[in-house]
Amino acid sequence: MSPPLFYPHGARIAVLTQEVVGVLDYLAPEGGVRLGQLVVVPLGPRRVMGAVWGPGIGDFDAARLRPVARLIDAPPLTPGMIEFLIRMGEYTLTPLPLLLRMATRAPDLDQPPSARRIIHRAGPPPARMTDARAAVLRVIEDHGGAGFAPGELAQLAGVSASVVQGLVKAGTLAEVLAPRDVPYPRLDPGLPGKPLAEDQAEAAETLRDALKSHAYGTTLLRGVTGSGKTEVYLEAVAECLRQGRQALVLLPEIALSAEFLDRVEARFGARPGEWHSGITRTERRRLWTMAAQNHVGLVVGARSALFLPFADLGLIVVDEEHDSSYKQEDAVYYSARDMAVLRASVEAAQVVLASATPSVESWVNAGSGKYRRLDLRARYGTADLPEMGTIDLRQQEMERGRWISPRLAAEIRARKERGEQSLLFLNRRGYAPITACRACGQQIGCDHCDARMVEHRFQNRLVCHQCGATKPIPNACPSCGVEGKMTAIGPGVERLAEEVAERFPEAKATVLSSDLFHSARALKEAIAEIGAGSTDIIIGTQIVAKGHNFPRLTLVGVIDADLGLQGADLRAAERSFQLMRQVAGRAGREGGDARGLALLQTHQPDHPVIRAILSGEDEAFWDAEAVARQAAGMPPFGRLAGIILSHPDQPVVEDYARELARRAEPLRAIGAELFGPAPAPIARIRARYRVRMLIRAPRQAPVQGAIAEWLASAPKPPSNLRLAVDIDPQSFL
Ligand code: ADP
Ligand code: ZN
Numbered sequence: 001m002s003p004p005l006f007y008p009h010g011a012r013i014a015v016l017t018q019e020v021v022g023v024l025d026y027l028a029p030e031g032g033v034r035l036g037q038l039v040v041v042p043l044g045p046r047r048v049m050g051a052v053w054g055p056g057i058g059d060f061d062a063a064r065l066r067p068v069a070r071l072i073d074a075p076p077l078t079p080g081m082i083e084f085l086i087r088m089g090e091y092t093l094t095p096l097p098l099l100l101r102m103a104t105r106a107p108d109l110d111q112p113p114s115a116r117r118i119i120h121r122a123g124p125p126p127a128r129m130t131d132a133r134a135a136v137l138r139v140i141e142d143h144g145g146a147g148f149a150p151g152e153l154a155q156l157a158g159v160s161a162s163v164v165q166g167l168v169k170a171g172t173l174a175e176v177l178a179p180r181d182v183p184y185p186r187l188d189p190g191l192p193g194k195p196l197a198e199d200q201a202e203a204a205e206t207l208r209d210a211l212k213s214h215a216y217g218t219t220l221l222r223g224v225t226g227s228g229k230t231e232v233y234l235e236a237v238a239e240c241l242r243q244g245r246q247a248l249v250l251l252p253e254i255a256l257s258a259e260f261l262d263r264v265e266a267r268f269g270a271r272p273g274e275w276h277s278g279i280t281r282t283e284r285r286r287l288w289t290m291a292a293q294n295h296v297g298l299v300v301g302a303r304s305a306l307f308l309p310f311a312d313l314g315l316i317v318v319d320e321e322h323d324s325s326y327k328q329e330d331a332v333y334y335s336a337r338d339m340a341v342l343r344a345s346v347e348a349a350q351v352v353l354a355s356a357t358p359s360v361e362s363w364v365n366a367g368s369g370k371y372r373r374l375d376l377r378a379r380y381g382t383a384d385l386p387e388m389g390t391i392d393l394r395q396q397e398m399e400r401g402r403w404i405s406p407r408l409a410a411e412i413r414a415r416k417e418r419g420e421q422s423l424l425f426l427n428r429r430g431y432a433p434i435t436a437c438r439a440c441g442q443q444i445g446c447d448h449c450d451a452r453m454v455e456h457r458f459q460n461r462l463v464c465h466q467c468g469a470t471k472p473i474p475n476a477c478p479s480c481g482v483e484g485k486m487t488a489i490g491p492g493v494e495r496l497a498e499e500v501a502e503r504f505p506e507a508k509a510t511v512l513s514s515d516l517f518h519s520a521r522a523l524k525e526a527i528a529e530i531g532a533g534s535t536d537i538i539i540g541t542q543i544v545a546k547g548h549n550f551p552r553l554t555l556v557g558v559i560d561a562d563l564g565l566q567g568a569d570l571r572a573a574e575r576s577f578q579l580m581r582q583v584a585g586r587a588g589r590e591g592g593d594a595r596g597l598a599l600l601q602t603h604q605p606d607h608p609v610i611r612a613i614l615s616g617e618d619e620a621f622w623d624a625e626a627v628a629r630q631a632a633g634m635p636p637f638g639r640l641a642g643i644i645l646s647h648p649d650q651p652v653v654e655d656y657a658r659e660l661a662r663r664a665e666p667l668r669a670i671g672a673e674l675f676g677p678a679p680a681p682i683a684r685i686r687a688r689y690r691v692r693m694l695i696r697a698p699r700q701a702p703v704q705g706a707i708a709e710w711l712a713s714a715p716k717p718p719s720n721l722r723l724a725v726d727i728d729p730q731s732f733l
Pocket of ligand 1: 196197200223224225226227228232
C-alpha cells in the first residue's frame with residue numbers, strides 16, 4: 001500500500017535523516033508537508049537534513065515529538081525515487097541514510113534559486129602573468145569555459161580570492177549576475193536522424209514500440225563496435241523525448257564523451273545535461289533541480305547520475321554495459337547497471353544495455369528471455385572487423401629490455417610508410433611495474449599497502465597504485481644499502497614509449513595514460529589531436545579501448561596478451577576477452593580500403609581465450625563461459641556476496657572475522673556456504689589490515705535477509721573496525 005502523499009499540520013510523520021539514526025518520527029509543520037519533501041529537523045542540539053518518508057512509525061510518546069524545523073525549497077523526492085532507494089537499500093544492504101545522501105548530492109539545495117554572481121572568461125590574458133593567475137585560467141579551460149562561483153574558482157585553482165579579483169580588474173575575467181537553475185534548452189526529437197540501415201531500423205522500431213508501452217522492459221543491444229548501436233539508441237531517446245519523458249544515458253568514462261555530446265547536439269539541436277565529477281557546483285545544482293522539474297530532457301552522465309531526481313524517467317541507456325567502472329566499490333557497493341534495471345522497473349521505464357562484448361550475466365539474462373535481445377550484425381558502412389592474429393613470442397628473437405617483437409616492428413614500419421597510424425596497447429601505467437635491487441633482489445613496496453611501488457619516470461617518482469602514495473626513486477637499496485643497483489623490471493607504457501623513440505626515431509609517438517593528463521579536458525584534446533592524425537604511433541593503457549574514432553588507425557598491437565589471462569578472478573577470461581576485442585576493434589574503424597590488422601603478442605597462442613578472440617565466434621565464447629559458471633554454481637547461476645573487514649590491528653580484525661564465521665547459522669539455513677575468513681589478496685591498504693569472506697548461495701536464496709540476520713546476531717564490532725558487504729562482487733581484492 002502506498003503511503004499518503006500529504007501530511008497535515010500536526011500529523012505524525014517519519015523522516016529519513018542523513019544521519020546514522022536513520023528514520024525518526026516528527027510532527028508535520030504548519031501548512032503540512034508532502035511525501036518526499038526535503039526538510040531540516042532537530043536532532044538533539046543539531047539541525048540535520050532529511051526527507052519525509054511516510055506516516056510516523058515509532059511508539060515514541062506523541063507529546064514529546066518535535067516538529068519539523070523548516071522545509072527546504074527544493075522539489076520533493078517522488079514516490080518512485082523513494083521506492084527505488086528502499087529497494088536498493090534492501091538489495092545492496094546499504095543503510096538508507098547513505099542512499100539519501102547519494103540522492104541529494106547537489107550543493108546549496110537549501111539556498112533560494114535567485115540570481116548569483118558568476119565568473120567567466122571575458123578578455124585576453126593579463127599583461128602580468130603569475131603562476132597563481134595561470135592556475136585560475138587553467139581551471140576555467142579545464143571546465144570548457146563554464147561559469148564559476150567566485151569562491152569555487154579560487155578553491156579549484158588553489159589560490160586566494162584576491163587573485164581572481166585581480167583577473168577581473170585586469171579584464172581577463174568578468175563577473176556577471178546569472179539567473180540560477182535555468183531550464184536546459186529543449187532537445188528537438190523532430191530533427192531527422194541518419195537514414196538507418198535495415199537491421200538498425202528494425203532495432204530502433206522495436207525500442208520505439210517498447211517505449212510506447214509505458215511499461216518496464218530491458219533490452220540487450222548487441223553489435224560490434226561501429227555497428228551503429230549509438231545511432232539506434234538515440235532513436236529510442238527521440239521517442240522518449242516525443243512522449244515528454246526524460247532519458248538518461250550512462251557512459252563509463254564520462255571524461256571521454258566530448259565526441260558523444262557533439263553527436264547528441266547534431267541529432268537533437270542542443271546539448272544534453274552533463275553529470276560527472278568534472279562539472280561545477282553551479283551546474284550540479286542546476287541539473288539536480290531541473291531533473292526534478294522535467295526541465296532537462298536528456299542527461300548524459302557517469303554512474304551516479306542514476307540518483308538524479310528525474311520527474312518522469314522513460315529510458316535509461318547503459319552504454320558499454322559490461323564496463324567494470326559501473327561497479328562502485330567504495331562506501332556504497334553497487335552496480336549502476338543492475339540498479340538502472342531496478343530503477344526502471346520502479347518507474348515503468350525502458351532500459352537499453354548496449355555492448356559489443358556483453359557481460360556473461362546480461363548474456364544469460366537475454367538467453368533466458370528475461371531481457372529482450374537485439375543484434376546489429378553488419379558493421380555500419382564499408383569497414384570490416386580487423387583481421388586478427390597472434391605473434392608467438394616463443395618464436396620471436398626478443399632482445400633484452402625490448403617488448404616489441406620483430407614481426408610487430410615490421411608492421412609498424414609499413415604503416416608509418418603509408419601514413420597510417422599504429423596503436424600499441426599495454427595495460428600498465430607508469431615506467432616499470434617493479435623496481436628491485438640487483439644486489440639483494442629486494443623489491444620496493446608501499447609503506448602503507450601490500451603492493452609494489454610502480455616507477456613513473458615522467459614524474460620521476462615511485463607511485464603506489466593502491467593508495468596513491470609516492471616516494472623518490474632511491475639511489476641506495478633500502479634493504480641492503482648498496483648504491484646504484486636499483487633497476488626497473490618489466491614494461492609500462494612509459495618504458496614502451498622509450499623503446500618506440502629508440503627504434504622509430506622518425507615517427508611521432510603519443511602516450512595515452514590516465515595519469516599523464518592534468519585534466520579530463522587535456523586528455524580529450526590529446527585524443528582529438530590523435531584523431532586528426534597528429535601522431536604515428538599511439539601507446540596506450542585501457543583508456544584507448546573506449547570508443548574513440550581514430551580514422552587513420554590500421555594496426556593494433558597488443559604487447560602482452562597474456563596479462564589478465566591468469567588470475568584467480570572469476571571474470572579474468574571475460575575481462576580479457578572484452579578488453580582485447582575492444583582494443584582490436586579500434587583498427588580500421590572507418591577503413592576505406594585499408595582493412596585493419598590486430599596482432600596479439602602472446603606466449604600462449606592456444607589459450608582458449610586467445611583462440612576465442614581470434615575466431616570471432618563471440619557467442620561460442622559466452623556460451624562456454626556460461627556453461628562453466630553454471631557448473632561451478634557461479635553468477636549468474638549462483639549468488640555471491642563478499643564481506644570485507646578492515647582494522648589497523650591485524651589480530652583484532654582476524655579475531656572478529658573468526659567470531660562472525662562461527663555464527664554463520666543464518667547463512668547455512670538458506671543453503672549458503674561461507675568461505676574464509678582469509679587475508680585479502682591485498683592484505684593491507686592505507687595501513688589497515690584486510691580480511692575477506694565470501695558467501696555463495698543458490699540463485700533463489702534470500703541472501704540479503706540471511707546476511708542481515710547473521711550480522712545483527714554478532715557481537716558489537718570493535719571500535720574502528722570497518723565492515724562492508726559487497727553483493728554481487730566484481731573484484732575480489
Ligand atoms: P557503435 O555505437 O555500435 O559503436 P555508432 O553508432 O557509433 O556505432 O556508429 C559508428 C559510426 O558509423 C559512427 O561514426 C556513426 O556516425 C556512423 N553511423 C552509424 N549508423 C549510421 C547510419 N545509419 N548512417 C550514417 N552513419 C552511421
Ligand atoms: Zn599504498
